[in-house]
Amino acid sequence: MAPWPPKVTKRFSTVPANARENDFYGPYNKLLYTLFPPDSDYTVAPQSHAVLTSHDSVDFVIEFEVLLEDKPVFFLEIKEPRKLAFESAREGADNQMRKRMRDLAPACPLDTLNGVSAFGTQLSFYTYDNQRRLLPARISPHPDIETDTAPLDRWDCNILEDEGAQRFKDLVEEIKRKCDEL
Template identity: 35%
Template sequence: MSTSTISHGSSWPHLLVDSFANVASTTQSGKTIYGPWNRLLNTLFPPDTQFEVVPHYSISNDATDVMIFLLIYIETSPIFLVELKQPSDFRYSSKRQEADIKMRQCFLDCVDEMQIPVLHGVSVFGTKMAFYRLNKTSHVLEPRKIVPDRDRLTDIAPKDWWCWDILEEEGADKFRAVVEDVKAMCSGVIF
């Protein structure tokens, strides 16, 4: 399979790189961010294996703002979560807060169906990623929730949570490591 090098030496298949490049070069909203991430997840969790990538849609209070979740399952058990938001939303604290709240709700909805010890998730704005993980036994979800101050504005989903980029070497490596951890956990469970 042909690959292309993105900043700092990260390599992905050319079709995937082109898909992300098309998102970066367009001002359209809607499907733009969904395509590259769907392609990436179906590359890492191929459809001819036990994994199934299933889209879920969540509409916020602003009916024009659709949040897309791509949940990866084995049978009816969730094994990996990816939440997608448009890159233009990243600059707004309220959109990051909404993304964090939706991620936490999604983990809460999935915890009873978990069959692996840790459920990983990624919140995405374009190519920027924040990594989440839920321990099934302790029910501890990281990153820890930031409780807002009663009297002051509090950024409960700081920008630095999304410090990883899927098209940079460190971000791609971290994403691959999480996927490999998920696959290793799945290999030890009978579904």
């Protein structure tokens, strides 16, 4: 049995083999609206943020924020799948997730803000609690030895496979349960 409804699976199946980041916007939008329906108190809100890249040019980060009424309770950032192999791309994605966690956490009504970094369909899960603990823990660079500060194994599951889909669904259910308790 497929881990997602046929309409979601079909949308992911339209992603080309040599996919770019924006090829995943539609599939993830469909998935998030399936999990957080538009007739609920949740809103899936695409956001864009300008960032200065290491090349002194402006780049944009696109993310999907899930809001309960007008407060963030979850977000998802998407990156180009082929860049997962690059240590610098993973480091950049990890840094962006940490910055967004710190920015959004004060407005989150829950005791924990959750976020997901996606390189295509490969996922890494992040949490930031009200004691300002952010997981996964940051790996500090060594002063003399090159250090992989965002190891490949952090993106350890695939949204289209049973284990990844279940982890994602469990997270969404936990978020919804906590929201219902507010």
